Amino acid sequence: MKKSIPPLDLMFLLTESSASPKHVGAVLLFAQPPAGDKGFVGKIVAAYRSHPPTPPFNYVPELLHAGMPRFRAAEGYDPTYHIQHLVLPAGSTHSTFLNLVADLHEPLLDRDRPLFRMWAIEGLPDNMFALYMKIHHAVIDGASGAQRIFGSLSASAAGKLQPPPFALELSARRPRPPKGLTDQLRSIRTSATHQALALKDISLGALRKGIAGLTGAGMHGSLPFIAPRTPMNAPLTMARSFATLSLPLAEMRAVGKAFGATLNDVAATIVDEGVHRFLRETGRAARDPLVAMCPMSLREEGDTEAATKASAMFVLLGTPDATVVDRVAQVVASMATAKEELRAMSKDAAMLYAIAAFGLAELAVAIPGIRVTRPLANFVLSNVPGSPHPLYLNGARLVGNFPISALAANIGLNATLASYGEAMDFGFVGNGTTMKGMPELAAHTATAYAELKAAALPAKAKAKAATAGPRRTSRGKPAIGGDAGRSKRVGRS
Numbered sequence: 001m002k003k004s005i006p007p008l009d010l011m012f013l014l015t016e017s018s019a020s021p022k023h024v025g026a027v028l029l030f031a032q033p034p035a036g037d038k039g040f041v042g043k044i045v046a047a048y049r050s051h052p053p054t055p056p057f058n059y060v061p062e063l064l065h066a067g068m069p070r071f072r073a074a075e076g077y078d079p080t081y082h083i084q085h086l087v088l089p090a091g092s093t094h095s096t097f098l099n100l101v102a103d104l105h106e107p108l109l110d111r112d113r114p115l116f117r118m119w120a121i122e123g124l125p126d127n128m129f130a131l132y133m134k135i136h137h138a139v140i141d142g143a144s145g146a147q148r149i150f151g152s153l154s155a156s157a158a159g160k161l162q163p164p165p166f167a168l169e170l171s172a173r174r175p176r177p178p179k180g181l182t183d184q185l186r187s188i189r190t191s192a193t194h195q196a197l198a199l200k201d202i203s204l205g206a207l208r209k210g211i212a213g214l215t216g217a218g219m220h221g222s223l224p225f226i227a228p229r230t231p232m233n234a235p236l237t238m239a240r241s242f243a244t245l246s247l248p249l250a251e252m253r254a255v256g257k258a259f260g261a262t263l264n265d266v267a268a269t270i271v272d273e274g275v276h277r278f279l280r281e282t283g284r285a286a287r288d289p290l291v292a293m294c295p296m297s298l299r300e301e302g303d304t305e306a307a308t309k310a311s312a313m314f315v316l317l318g319t320p321d322a323t324v325v326d327r328v329a330q331v332v333a334s335m336a337t338a339k340e341e342l343r344a345m346s347k348d349a350a351m352l353y354a355i356a357a358f359g360l361a362e363l364a365v366a367i368p369g370i371r372v373t374r375p376l377a378n379f380v381l382s383n384v385p386g387s388p389h390p391l392y393l394n395g396a397r398l399v400g401n402f403p404i405s406a407l408a409a410n411i412g413l414n415a416t417l418a419s420y421g422e423a424m425d426f427g428f429v430g431n432g433t434t435m436k437g438m439p440e441l442a443a444h445t446a447t448a449y450a451e452l453k454a455a456a457l458p459a460k461a462k463a464k465a466a467t468a469g470p471r472r473t474s475r476g477k478p479a480i481g482g483d484a485g486r487s488k489r490v491g492r493s
Contacts, residue, residue: 007355023109030393146385294315
């Protein structure tokens, strides 16, 4: 089977380097069933190895093919290479585990083999085990990746073991019948017209923003290439730093509602505040507001195709000296104008917008002669869809779902979050040279959330919270509040 490579996915392949691999991943934490079967994880590994990968997980790229670059089916597949089983030494901590995950996440995927790998890791504290999987961004995006991960799990502890994400057959829309030559020509003409109109929309928008910036008429909407230079924008290296954080989902929504903010607004506010505190603590304070690149899915409901279908907006965040309460108001206003601008675009224009901005930023990194005045953004903030219901792997309950994303275009910090059950799980990935303190950044983010929550609570609720002490979530971990957020943070420096 052969398949052409769409433009955005092709860009991920063309701009990849050892310092900027373009794979994304996820860390899934599981609690072993009470039975305590010592061979439990090994049985899952054996079962997964028995499933050959299905498209697009059996693809390898051909970039120098005569004609358009394409994917083709791999000639061979070695299940013991793609699915591996590791056991941590006795006494290992969560930090030990995440050190390992960061090491596994750093190297490039081998393009002569299918573009994914998976590790089953046992020996974690509290009798937990984990699955870590990384997949090239050219074959999957966050939304389609989440669909496959959750589709490979069961809704009940009694559910049977499902095929792994790389072998899962998801129901898709019924394919259209083949077009005749006349229809094909008409389709090409229509597509070309749409692309030309999209390019015109983007060019006019860029011209208006350029004039506004030169005349000081104000900066509004989605704003690439206005970010200040910070340690996040230093040249990328192969090293990575990784940390995680879990916050209570319903409580986050309630806090947001108190300020007229969405869940994403709350996440952007506390990460923005956390980054500023982290930079000040390390003597590298930012003097200007930061800019977050926020990917936005362009998928229609029911679309399960494993490909990248997304655009991005670039959001000007809070002022460096703002309180966390002032910051959330600034973020809400900026997010609203950026969303309004992106939603006014056609899907073609929105996709081209992301390709043009990301492509120019990557070219500026790869070719010294190309110069842009400022970075594309300071960090990436992404929210991938999750599951509101408990999920199980052969009877083992999923207790955490932490994304671990890619770094690109000299944007050396990525904070991706995913909801699961009662929690919002954050995965922080940083350039291991200039942003190696991800556990500290996660702690600052947790503190910022605690302050925002305290400001949102009425006086009666504050008094009750002060005397109640840490409460427990369904995962058995302390919920956020005081030092409770720190106990949920594990990381690598």
